[in-house]
Amino acid sequence: MSSSSLPSSSPSKSALAVYGWDGGWEAEFARFAGQGLLPGRVVRVDRGLCDVVTAEGVVRADTEFVVPRDPMKVVCTGDWVAVDPEERDPRYVRSLLPRRTSFVRSTSSKRSEGQILAANVDHAVIAVSLAADLDLGRIERFLALAWESGAQPVVVLTKADLVPDAATTAHLVSDVETAAPGVQVLAVSAEQGHGIDVLGALLDGTSVLLGQSGAGKSTLANALLGADVMHVHAVRDVDGKGRHTTTTRNLLVLPTGGVLIDTPGLRGVGLFDAEAGVGQVFSEIEALAQECRFHDCAHDAEPGCAVLAALDDGTLPPRRLDSYRKLLRENQRLAARTDARLRDEMRRVWKMRGAQGRAAMEAKRGRLG
Template sequence: MTSSSAFPTPSASLGLSPLAPYGWDDAWADEFVPYDAEGLVAGRVIRVDRGQCDVATADGVIRADTAFVTPHDPMRVVCTGDWVAVEPAGNPRYVKAYLPRRTAFVRSTSSERSEGQILAANIDHAVVAVSLAVELDLGRVERFLALAWESGAQPVVVLTKADLVPEAATLAHLVQDVETAAPGVPVLAVSSETGEGLDVLEAVLAGGTAVLLGQSGAGKSTLANVLLGEDVMDVQATRDMDGKGRHTTTTRNLLVLPGGGVLIDTPGLRGVGLWDAESGVGQVFSEIEEFAADCRFQDCAHVAEPGCAVLAAVDSGELPERRLESYRKLLRENQRIVAKTDARVRAEIRRDWKRKGAEGRAAMEAKRGRW
């Protein structure tokens, strides 16, 4: 059970709207005007569970039913972080609508239909927690960051358990490796044990709503407890053999931070499938796209084309080959996902296959002609 103190009722004595600590502002108030005219109550979803949700309102946290806003499209269901319009009374009380989302963190589900799953809405920062207790998987970091950029939020990488890396030079090297894989993204090494780096992280999170992401065992729940100043999230031991932990967080919970800002803690993610994240991939690998602007051919695939500036950067050492391989992998995966849901893209892929097939046959015939 989560303690009631996890969901504080903001005090009106702050001179602000009681919902201000949850992120309410003038723009949200303007969006809510039509619902206010209907006598509905504004609130923010702090937890969703099996057709019902906990909603923080000006009068405290209420339980509401989402039956009226549960469409067949999984991208349109109510999720943690949504601002909603709730009935003023009733048993049960119903969510009647949710306000248009400013941002949303979406991943692909594991279903064969390749549906998107919204993990959090209206977020300002996507905090990717990566444990230093195990070997860094830069490819996984890049995958998280592609989705984070695509969400519209500002990504932040937090390297947890920094106290397990006693040598300052080694820690600096690990931070630098992640910075190379995360251009334009702040990378912070923190320790929930010693407090290292937490003041900087608190300052970053104080400016809005953050979603905390990462694999099981990344130290998310421990980090959330430290930021909250109390043991709100359950914590379980990490296995020594592989650094993995159990799913200590089973639902997505929105929590008000004592230093300002809002934190959405999420369960550990075993799978992080891309979901229509082409621009996010481009942002993660911005240096590759900059090199690509100098390629001889506009549609260069950076494989074996003459005049490829990307391959030249790999040859010169300016671009690590691992980065190019990761870029190709994520682009291919994203293209497959989009192709399953977009007939136009499927048609473009088929045309591209036919073009490449024709070029291959022409090259083979030319080769035979020389024999």
């Protein structure tokens, strides 16, 4: 995205309300006002520099003074910051205002670090292409991160014009709804404009657009923006995947109100401290667990397990339970990298379950003998 596609006019301070400025942010900024600093919102970050929209317009600032040891506290698109006034050259971001929400995933490295993708987000729009087979497990993974961030998720099934008929589309929407309790699921066609008005009406405040490469995020962003702001690349026919059209995270003003953060396609979506988010995605399993005979039921082979009972009578699909277990294990493994006490507790539980399994096998052999 070029600098020319960023807002170029000089908005008044009241115009920062378009970007989400409110009384709460005004109060947070008060301690910096006496220092002659300006409030602004980061609309793009690129190699240690960032574009910040202020009352003067969009300014270029260096982030050198806020480079922390904690990677979770780096300057990110969507942050509200205190930045140098116009007379200072070069200009620096001097401080971040406390974030209200943040969308975080684990890094692809083996280190137990998170990567913040967007800050101060109200809605997480998860784009999923209907041009490829639905991967409900991946959708559940995105949803766990979205709920954990503090944002309200919305699942948008893109490229609905490629589905042969309305009945099939309705069936696909229903499948996703079972994997996304409490979440609105919309099928849209950005090419034909179907469903865009409905989606736009949902997105007040700040929204972040997430999904894999080839999910149609840039086309969807252009449809919501009402202009060809984001470049679009064709999807490969061989596997339905796309190239990274968006290479930076950009904050853009929506004509219907609010702002949109577009992000590069995500190949990996690792959980990061998302236990509460996983619980929200699988709320029906969490509710069933409250009815189990034992409060620490592992839903494996315990008597009086309400989760296994629901599995047996068909009210809980096996795929949902498998996905729930997988995401919880992944989240626990990540947390254990930095928490020695948790590592010891996990080892204790594994040993206890192993002993229980061996005892059950011995009892079974005794009965057979």
